[in-house]
Amino acid sequence: MAKEISTPTPVPDTAWLARGRHVGPEPEQDVRRNLIALKAAGVLDDFLDLDPVEAARSTPLHPRDESADPGPAARRVFEARWRVGGDVTVRAQLTTYDGESRRKGKDGDGVDWVLAAEAEQVWDGYWPSPALMFWPDSDRVAWDQDVVEGVRLRTANQLPKDDDELRRRLRECARQSWFLHVVVHEAMTPDALGQRPASAFLPPSLRHRVVEHRATPEQAQIADFALKRELKVRLPRGGGVVVPTEMWGRDADAEQFTVRSVFLDGSTPTELLDRIKEFAALPQILSADAEKALARLRGGWHLLTPDEELAHARIMVTRYAEALDAMTVSRDRYREAAEAAHAALAEVHGGDGVPRPPVSGAAKGDGSPLTAFTKMFGRFRDPGQGPQGQ
Structure with a gap:
């Protein structure tokens, strides 16, 4: 009897999903301040701040999906609604969770968060980033940590010096992260302009979905070997590559998303940006956790017009x-x-x-x-x- 192979469910082209970690002292307060400021400025139509128990008990507009409840580890549920492109409504829900260490009664490791947004039509990368509707656009607020330790958005992350640690990080990024990952090899040590991540040149909605890793000049061989072994892609000297992950481009053609030369002099890395945009346009796989986040947004929505x-x-x-x-x-x-x-x-x-x-x-x-x-x-x-x- 032939074994039935299930086709992975893609993320709807109307949705925007992200998962990360806030490592600062007051994550929910950071969200509240930003929501209040954006509503006062007319950016948001409205927002809602809910206790998880209240969110689970209240009756939404549509029949509730069993997976719509935020779960026992949830701390707060925030909802926000805004318009883009004139009259296209976007609904988004941010849920904060205690990290694993906190759930075990230990200190540290920050607060996890999951953000799901959905528009009334196909998502446009030039729309505002949903992340900045909840989190402040400030480098002083550390909301942009990936769930993989030591990896952040909005910066160029140096790969670990230790070979085993380097391979472990790439492996964890491929299996755990919801972000799109890019690895760039520095042909020579860049100056301050060259340290600016490629994501800074991307459209707003794509900017907070991309993590950039950097290999130092002396890491050319070990980074190439680790990528080949863990992710089946190659890293050219002085070039870059968009790497496949569980959620992003698992079956993508690695050669198609490899760039031979990336100039780290502060100029726009046009070829690398084009490859990132093409990769981001591939169907994104809807993992079990991402499916639950989307179900919570659709089945547990409370901020009604x-x-x-x-x-x-x-x-x-x-x-x-x-x-x-x-x-x-x-x-x-x-x-x-x-x-x-x-x-x-x-x-x-x-x-x-x-x-x-x-x-x-x-x-x-x-x-x-x-x-x-x-x-x-x-x-x-x-x-x-x-x-x-x-």
């Missing part, structure tokens, strides 16, 4: 009316059964409260009081047990 609130009220009125009708029908059936039982008892007692002796076998028929009484209560008797006395 006035029209949605009206639709929600109508839905609730309909549900209550249906429940009331069901209760009324149940009550009427119970009353009818009770009245029939009283009538049967009255017939057995002859209407005067005095029991009548059983009718002889010749006179007993289907219309006798005893038969009527027996039929009325027959449903409460074991269907496999015959009448008493047989």
Whole structure:
């Protein structure tokens, strides 16, 4: 029998997904301040700050998916709504979680976060980044740590000096990260302009989905060997490569996304940027965790517009009316059964409260009081047990 192979589910082209870690002292306060400022500036239509228990108990507009609950490790749930391209509405949900160490009662490792956003049409990379709707656009707020330790957005991450550590980092990035990863080899040590990451030149919505790694001039061979061994791609001297991961381009043609020369002099690395954009346009695989994040956004949405609130009220009125009708029908059936039982008892007692002796076998028929009484209560008797006395 041939083994059935399931096709991976792609991320919808209307969605924007990210997962990272905040390593500062007050992550939720950083989010609140940014949301308040953006709403005051008219960037956001509205936002909502929910306790996870409140978010799980409240009733959303659409039927709730079982995976829509944020889970026991959740700290806060934030929702925000804004418009792009004139009248295209974007809905986004940011959930913060205690890191593994915090859940075990230990210090450190920051607060994890998951961000899911969805637009009413295909996502445009030149729209504002959803990350900056929740997190402040400041280097002083360390919200941009990847879940892989030692890896950040918005900067060029130097690969570890130790060979085993280098391979471990590449392997973990490929398996755990939701971001797109690029590795660049420095042909010579760059100056301050050359240290600027390539992601700084990308369109806004793509900028916070790309992590850049740098190999020093002396790491050319070890970085190339590690990439070949772990990810089946090659790193040219002085060049760069977009690497495949579990969520991004797992079956991509490595040669197509390899750049032979990347000039780190502060100029725009046009060829590398083109390869990154092409790679980002590939179908992104919807992992189990990403699917849950999207389900929470769709099935656990609470920040309603006035029209949605009206639709929600109508839905609730309909549900209550249906429940009331069901209760009324149940009550009427119970009353009818009770009245029939009283009538049967009255017939057995002859209407005067005095029991009548059983009718002889010749006179007993289907219309006798005893038969009527027996039929009325027959449903409460074991269907496999015959009448008493047989």
